[in-house]
Amino acid sequence: MQKLITWMMAALLLGFTATAANAQKFGYVDSEFIMSKLPAYAQAQQELNTLSGNWQKDIESQKRDLDKLYRNYQAEEVVLTEPMKKKRQDEILKKEQDIKAYQNKIFGFEGQLFKKRQELTKPVQDQVFEAIEKVAKKKQLAIVFDKSGDLTMLYTNPVHDYTEFVLEELGLASEDRNQPAQKGAVRTVTTPTAPAGVEEGTAEEAAPTRTKTSARPASRKN
Template sequence: MKTKKLILFTFAILCFGYMATAQRGVRIGYIDMEYILESVPEYREATTQLEGKVQRWKQDLEKSQKEVDQMKLNLANERVLLTPELIEEREEDIKVKEDEILTYQQARFGPNGDLMIQRRQLVQPIQDQVFNIVQEIAENKKYDFIFDKSADVVMLFAAKRNDISDEVLRSIERAGRRVQAQSKKEKREIEMQERLSPEKQEAMTEREKEMQAKREEREQAMAEKKEEREQAMEEKRSELDKALEEKQQEREKAIEDRKTEREEMMAKRQQERDSIRAAKKQEFEERRQKMIDDRERRRDSILNARQKN
């Protein structure tokens, strides 16, 4: 019903405007506020921050709800063991917790909650700026009506040539550049652009878009080349590291081989020394045994001689 009344009211205004300006024709334009908002970097950044807050609020609600569910489960499991007074106390605790959740939910997501307030605070400055720019454009270009495409007004058809959203965006961007301009040269360039006709401004904007596209294309190509160079350098580093590792393994193997050879050589020499010592010891034992045998024979010979005499 509200929409129908709005359509009839809009139609009546259009008819009245057409009758009043039949000699020159009615000039109608429109904007898309949602498109404008989404194209403003500050709005996107603030929206992202607000979404982060919303996610934290939702997590707080989920955490509190899980606590309530656990309290109800514990009460159900322990009800037969509790006295009526304790059951009543537990149920009161659960109700208090549920009331806290409801209060928190209303405070964050209700009609007058933090989410709605911060969204209004986020959108209001840009809406005010758009309103002032639309007034200026309407006066300069002699528009009779300018609508917001994203509002409740039903637009069954809208020719693209009547869309002044990009023109509003350019004005917002120029205002931002004026605020950010530091040198006198930058300020003069902005003033010269603002003195140009809308057609020339649009042509300049198109050239700037083309130049920006070419810059982005060059930057993309440079980034790809840089990535290729880094990848090639990484491959070379990997090959060098692999070669160094192989050489290190070869050196370690050579050192281990030399160590094994020395150990084998030392073991062989030790074996030879042990063999020589064993041979000398055996020879010494043989000489000693021979001397003992010779003494015993001489002694036996002397004893035999004495016995004969």
């Protein structure tokens, strides 16, 4: 089944490429590289990292409270009556459930971090997509691929790279700013590890939040 899907995707891509080569122009851009050049995107990432760290500290604090409840119960278990044991056990269980619920609320699918990421990054993404659309119309491109997307591009000819034109459209193509990205992964928000004894929430996004090293071509088109 996986081979069939892979073959179908390859055939579809080949069909698109053949159509573009025979009739219309196509190109690609590196959206992650472009967004890394936008101050608003860097600011959004910094704010998300700060929020994520604060929420993680809150969870760690709740975890310490849970550990304290459990240690106290263990130390006093031998002198507790059965009703008292039951009450203390229920307190510990409720604390565990509260931590899990809070973690899912913050870091789970469509949790607060997910919604905040959308709120902060969507305006930047819309700005980039609008610039890409303008470049596509100016250059009469029928298809524009995203080099940093899920579509794997095994080889890219720099002559089809329109990333620089998008940067120009955004006013970021000056000599001191439109430079190749430094080697290494782009920093993104990492979902914190769940406290001990608590299952992790469902992974979010869209994410994406994928990390990728972006390199700029040396050539330039007219």
